[in-house]
Amino acid sequence: MRLLFLGDVMGRAGREAVVDRLPSLIETYGFDFVVINGENASHGRGITEAHFELLREAGADVVTLGDHAFDQREIMTAIERHQTLVRPINLVPGAPGRGATLVTGRNGHQVLVINALGRVFMPPMDDPFRAVDKAIADCPLGQQADAIVVDFHAEATSEMQAMGQYLDGRVSLVVGTHTHIPTSDHRILKGGTALMSDAGMCGDYDSVIGMDSEEPLSRFLTGLASARFTPAEGEATLCGVAIETNPRSGLCEKVMPIRIGGTLSQSLPDFR
Amino acid sequence: MRLLFLGDVMGRAGREAVVDRLPSLIETYGFDFVVINGENASHGRGITEAHFELLREAGADVVTLGDHAFDQREIMTAIERHQTLVRPINLVPGAPGRGATLVTGRNGHQVLVINALGRVFMPPMDDPFRAVDKAIADCPLGQQADAIVVDFHAEATSEMQAMGQYLDGRVSLVVGTHTHIPTSDHRILKGGTALMSDAGMCGDYDSVIGMDSEEPLSRFLTGLASARFTPAEGEATLCGVAIETNPRSGLCEKVMPIRIGGTLSQSLPDFR
Amino acid sequence: MRLLFLGDVMGRAGREAVVDRLPSLIETYGFDFVVINGENASHGRGITEAHFELLREAGADVVTLGDHAFDQREIMTAIERHQTLVRPINLVPGAPGRGATLVTGRNGHQVLVINALGRVFMPPMDDPFRAVDKAIADCPLGQQADAIVVDFHAEATSEMQAMGQYLDGRVSLVVGTHTHIPTSDHRILKGGTALMSDAGMCGDYDSVIGMDSEEPLSRFLTGLASARFTPAEGEATLCGVAIETNPRSGLCEKVMPIRIGGTLSQSLPDFR
Amino acid sequence: MRLLFLGDVMGRAGREAVVDRLPSLIETYGFDFVVINGENASHGRGITEAHFELLREAGADVVTLGDHAFDQREIMTAIERHQTLVRPINLVPGAPGRGATLVTGRNGHQVLVINALGRVFMPPMDDPFRAVDKAIADCPLGQQADAIVVDFHAEATSEMQAMGQYLDGRVSLVVGTHTHIPTSDHRILKGGTALMSDAGMCGDYDSVIGMDSEEPLSRFLTGLASARFTPAEGEATLCGVAIETNPRSGLCEKVMPIRIGGTLSQSLPDFR
């Protein structure tokens, strides 16, 4: 099956890029399943239910989140209604929503999507390694799940690589989000799992990780806040990764970076 | 002029890849100047004088460092003898060595190379923005310097992007090192400066950022150290970035990622 | 001379304790000079000009600040008008206000007050050791200054102790602020400088460091924010330290912790 | 019952102070139970089995640890043999040793001792709040346990205060360790639990938190390591806290700081 993952949708620019481009991408390349990280969809901070639904209508089968999961507080209750909206699995027990979800794609595939938060250079959190391990044990690849996608929302490349090595052979894709910068280390590990340290964002790269440059730069130069951060409004680059999995094993056979539009070098999938 | 930058050389695997491949790379593509980050060249921790000289003989015009600059303590005295070895510019006043160096390349170009450390998620350090600003003011692009390369050794993508925006139009290239994972956000900013968040490492990617996976993974899973980290010994990917600058302005006209050998997708320069 | 230092004034409870108790304290014990840290005076976040003036009228000769210096944005301009309001000395050059001030006390003593920010577990900042060193060199103890007080606003006890050792023999008092918990390590170092790792706050201790316990505790338990922090409103303990200095050398001869009112054990100065 | 807690024993100076003074302290004040934090007992880094036994022979009923628990690697196996040696409870499942222990004191009291690590400004760790909560639920105060002591080894005062508020009414004492600086916020909370943010260390205070000042100060001034840290060897101050509990409820009726010997102000228990 063919699966598309898109990184952190950043404000209006990111949402518009998804709405404009995703439907034709799905059709052109025959994606069976689409996962989008939506943690910055609404003004760069969290996601409203309306924006979640917008991403779903544009073609997302599942929307994942991150450290900004509940910045828009309405989502703390709305998330209970949506099986296809996933927050980090390693929040405290009893947190709203779910950290993993098994969803049937448009062509009948069962895909397990897990969202987890890293802990290096990030706030205290439950152990992501054990949490993901348990979710996979409950729904193994090649059995209940035709594919497993782990969106590991992490800052440190060391933790990211360790998660990839840990899950190698047990999931289809481990993809990082959170840094908003796409990496070019996409590859298939020895056990058959695709790994890419960061998918990048769907946002305007003429910015400081999606925010209009003026205020972040001013803070770095002066140490003082002058104003709020606001998402940059130029044309977004749609960033992510496409994979093709083996129909029986669910492991990965192809992995390709996606960068469409905006100011980054372009990269389209090639499933030949 | 054509300039090549290679990211953190990681242990023996990284050194061998540089020695094996760099001379023919320089010849094939006609690089006028080569900068290599060597902070992990010796067993993954710092660089000995012998390994510095090895990189120089392989073709490096300048070797830069990072947070591991002085892990091999012999280099604290050796660095005073080598104009072509640069440590971070924002160490305390009086630290051994220099943070910027103006070097004449093989074809007569004057290139200013600056190394600086980021401060987000890193130990306390002097302000890198002011330090780099001053070094540039002392040796402006298009005047004393035919090209200026800033190796910004930083963890956080926000600080990296801010440095790029800050220096846009004033240097040829701002390239990140330290995360050991290459990014695919290489681009030329509006003012003519090339920016790439991380060059990646010259090391074995079947690893946790260059270290044999077993110990780092064990530490993430148990929270306890069992052994020392040791560099992974498989074939390295040579990672970096190539640029072509305008002979008069010194600004960037082309920027291309480099990934050669090892387990990452391959990317060669294309100067047509 | 006799000098009183009071730690971070926390919201209304802290302000009221200062207003109620400070005038009689000054009279009873004959303090020649009073310094108060005011970084949390206004709703726990920064200080307004009105609250600065309130502390001054209550008897503060100088008000110091910290990482919350400019949370009340009006103070960024107001600070320029007030020689007796001091923000951290190791902000970037050009930041509003001053980091050190030489003020004449009610009995004619010249007192140099310096405010500095630590860097361990705190945001990037200029080097506090060099900054304080320079301020002292410009106005040495026993020459221009009859006493020198350094309010080192720091998180880590290691950095605090190192600052004390560094300044020993060159200032009258190094006192920490920021953790809001008073320490009992007040002592006179070998060179004659008094050191106390943290003065504590002037605030309600039936709280989480001055904030009403409910929200902070909820955040620790759930990892999620539910509401804003609000200062606790119970009776404050006035926390700080009193010293007596040698009239010629300016070094310290007595150091005594102060804890008055509220729920902490009580400690009054004793100058016999 | 009367209970004594002593903070982090720091190297030889700390061990000697314990050996010299603890036996007579126990006899003079009739302590029924003694807990000592031993995480720095051996050269400042962890504890050997021999030093654990030394502290036991000097009068410790239970020895607790911290982030340095396993710095002396022999203790990873030795800990399994000792019911009276407790490492942090919120390590990963399967870590060597135990995080809580119920021990019978010399006068027949059953005391539950729990050691936990904070997470603010510290490495990733399991949730200490849930871990301690579970240990208490398994052995409630006033039922199986005559007293419950929680050694919360934490950096941030906010997390410390929150733990105290969280456990108020359910344990006898929440005492902090790790910063090596004693606090003077010892008090009995509304529910009857004694709280003290840090017990301080048993070590030489003419130092940087127990280490000879030269190297730590040099690192703060230069940013560079020159040598290893070595424990300061001057006379130690024995730092800790003494409590008296209600025989039926197990809650706290008196709480008094202990500082004996060395360079800090002296404080002895007073059980009248």
Ligand SMILES: [Fe+2]
């Ligand atoms: Fe994000």
Ligand SMILES: [Fe+2]
């Ligand atoms: Fe994020």
Ligand SMILES: [Fe+2]
């Ligand atoms: Fe490196």
Ligand SMILES: [Fe+2]
């Ligand atoms: Fe580095």
Ligand SMILES: [Fe+2]
């Ligand atoms: Fe404060």
Ligand SMILES: [Fe+2]
């Ligand atoms: Fe503060």
Ligand SMILES: [Fe+2]
């Ligand atoms: Fe300790």
Ligand SMILES: [Fe+2]
């Ligand atoms: Fe510790």
